[in-house]
Amino acid sequence: MPELPEVETIRRQLAPHVTGRTISRAEILDPRWTRPGSPAATEASLRSATVERLDRAGKYLIWVLDGERYLLMHLRMTGTLLFDPPAPPTHTRVLLDLDDGHRLVYVDPRRFGTGHLLHGAAARDEYLNARIGIEPLTPEFTPEHLRAQGRGRAAPVKAFVLDQKRIAGVGNIYADEALFRAGIHPLRPAGRLIRADWARLRDGIEAKGASIDDFRHIDGARGSFQDRFLVHRRAGLPCPRCGTTIRKIVVGGRGTYVCERCQPKPRSRSRPRAASGAGAVAARRA
Numbered sequence: 344m345p346e347l348p349e350v351e352t353i354r355r356q357l358a359p360h361v362t363g364r365t366i367s368r369a370e371i372l373d374p375r376w377t378r379p380g381s382p383a384a385t386e387a388s389l390r391s392a393t394v395e396r397l398d399r400a401g402k403y404l405i406w407v408l409d410g411e412r413y414l415l416m417h418l419r420m421t422g423t424l425l426f427d428p429p430a431p432p433t434h435t436r437v438l439l440d441l442d443d444g445h446r447l448v449y450v451d452p453r454r455f456g457t458g459h460l461l462h463g464a465a466a467r468d469e470y471l472n473a474r475i476g477i478e479p480l481t482p483e484f485t486p487e488h489l490r491a492q493g494r495g496r497a498a499p500v501k502a503f504v505l506d507q508k509r510i511a512g513v514g515n516i517y518a519d520e521a522l523f524r525a526g527i528h529p530l531r532p533a534g535r536l537i538r539a540d541w542a543r544l545r546d547g548i549e550a551k552g553a554s555i556d557d558f559r560h561i562d563g564a565r566g567s568f569q570d571r572f573l574v575h576r577r578a579g580l581p582c583p584r585c586g587t588t589i590r591k592i593v594v595g596g597r598g599t600y601v602c603e604r605c606q607p608k609p610r611s612r613s614r615p616r617a618a619s620g621a622g623a624v625a626a627r628r629a
């Protein structure tokens with residue numbers, strides 16, 4: 344699943360190709376993509392729209408169109424944007440033709456991705472505020488903000504980090520890597536972290552965000568991102584920092600990778616509560 348760094352990579356790669364271009368034709372092959380919006384109305388609105396710029400908020404790719412219109416795309420589990428593929432691949436959901444003859448294709452085998460067209464900045468902000476919390480890599484993303492958000496929360500810190508309404512854009516891989524960098528066990532209750540923990544966690548999230556790289560090029564080639572995980576999907580392998588064997592555990596229903604030497608386990612009395620509750624539900628949804 345694309346996470347914030349991958350969506351940012353897509354944005355950076357795509358922006359030079361689409362900024363200033365006009366969409367000459369839009370074809371939405373899957374009505375589910377715009378639901379509850381109408382595909383026909385979205386197609387009509389996109390036709391002859393000029394792309395002023397591409398933005399991102401959390402995992403949302405935001406097409407800023409003329410006339411204060413915004414197309415908010417979320418790739419969910421399996422969505423991919425391809426620029427000029429030789430032929431429309433299977434599972435093509437959306438085609439966008441540009442006035443310079445190039446074509447953008449949205450492919451999504453599992454069809455969870457969405458494209459919502461909104462009119463006006465207020466509608467855009469309302470949409471995003473209802474769905475995502477603070478954005479990493481911004482000045483507001485401070486240890487103090489995180490600590491205030493986590494205060495009193497019994498849910499495991501990993502569930503907290505995965506909750507899109509608290510921190511935008513962090514998914515399962517990103518969370519494991521950030522918690523490892525911070526030396527924080529994923530099962531520690533968020534409310535028990537001290538300020539220094541939040542500072543390291545913030546730094547861990549920012550370090551991962553800063554490693555934005557070529558996860559998936561818009562020509563469809565997969566980058567080397569997956570080869571450079573520190574703990575994620577490395578169960579049974581030595582921790583890159585201390586050599587202890589990395590373990591796989593389950594937190595809030597999500598496979599979670601941890602070095603229990605670098606990330607000391609919380610005291611056992613906190614674990615039964617930590618395994619359930621609102622945070623765990625949020626983690627499954629994220």
Ligand SMILES: [Zn+2]
Pocket residue numbers: 582583584585586587602603604605606
């Ligand atoms: Zn270690």
